[in-house]
Amino acid sequence: MKIYLSADIEGTCGIVDWSETILENESSTQCRNQMSKEVSAACTGANEAGAKEVLVKDAHDSARNINPATLPECSKIFRGWSKDPQVMVSGLDCSFDACLFTGYHSAAFTDGNPLAHTMDLDFSHIKINDKTASEFTFNAYACAYHKVPIAFLSGDEELCKTAKELNPNIVTVPVLKGYGNGSISIHPNLAVEQIKNGVKESLQGDLSRHLIELPKHFKVELRYKEHYKAFKASFYPNMKKIDAHTVLFETDDYYEVLRMLLFI
Numbered sequence: 001m002k003i004y005l006s007a008d009i010e011g012t013c014g015i016v017d018w019s020e021t022i023l024e025n026e027s028s029t030q031c032r033n034q035m036s037k038e039v040s041a042a043c044t045g046a047n048e049a050g051a052k053e054v055l056v057k058d059a060h061d062s063a064r065n066i067n068p069a070t071l072p073e074c075s076k077i078f079r080g081w082s083k084d085p086q087v088m089v090s091g092l093d094c095s096f097d098a099c100l101f102t103g104y105h106s107a108a109f110t111d112g113n114p115l116a117h118t119m120d121l122d123f124s125h126i127k128i129n130d131k132t133a134s135e136f137t138f139n140a141y142a143c144a145y146h147k148v149p150i151a152f153l154s155g156d157e158e159l160c161k162t163a164k165e166l167n168p169n170i171v172t173v174p175v176l177k178g179y180g181n182g183s184i185s186i187h188p189n190l191a192v193e194q195i196k197n198g199v200k201e202s203l204q205g206d207l208s209r210h211l212i213e214l215p216k217h218f219k220v221e222l223r224y225k226e227h228y229k230a231f232k233a234s235f236y237p238n239m240k241k242i243d244a245h246t247v248l249f250e251t252d253d254y255y256e257v258l259r260m261l262l263f264i
Helices: 028-049 133-146 157-166 187-202 228-234 254-264
Strands: 002-007 053-058 075-078 100-106 123-129 150-156 171-179 180-187 218-224 240-242 246-251
Touching: 002 028, 028 053, 028 100, 028 150, 028 187, 075 218, 100 133, 100 187, 123 133, 133 150, 133 157, 133 254, 150 157, 150 187, 157 171, 218 228, 218 254, 228 240, 228 246, 246 254
Parallel strands: 002 053, 002 100, 053 075, 100 150, 150 171
Antiparallel strands: 123 218, 171 180, 218 246, 240 246
16 A cells, blocks of 8 residues: 555644744644654554555644654655645645545634644635635545545544544544643543554555545635735635635636645
């Protein structure tokens, strides 16, 4: 098997504050170490399930958070940003047998994580076909676009629940849950163990059970916190301004959704 893994940090076990997400902050060291351990565990689980190659995308902020030396030798790591429309799943294509997600978080305008957001802190919310969308949603549809099954997700409890709505067969490991502006996490060692075992389980048997269906049409509503950013975005081709803070983009081609997000 050839596996793709996209790793974020705001759904990493123990995280609670924005300062813990920034590479240059000393307080981020513990969370970046835990992120590396969780990714390594996922790679090990994939390897034990028969994967010969795992491409890891460091998909948070600087894209330089994971310590490559902590990963098993079956892994390759994609650091930095290529600036192509697939962003957090850059390099994903139909050659992969399955996709894994670790450290993912709830969407903007939800309370599943004190660090809940979608794509950018500029947005109050983003919706696809009138339903609140997370970064996982956008990347899951990128998987569906390439017909790559989504086998596994770890992150906050709320996101794990919503992922099951896309496909109940996705194996999930919730490592924390939001509680107001705080978070309650399981023990970090337990998170690592459960991620390894969850990935191994998810890659057994017929992987087609993990495929999700790509909608035939996309209506993407983006609501900005600041009105002038909506005004600017309204000049993107085929973008409509709905009100002072909200723009709407519609297409039948999901790649055009990804292209639009890259530029606005």
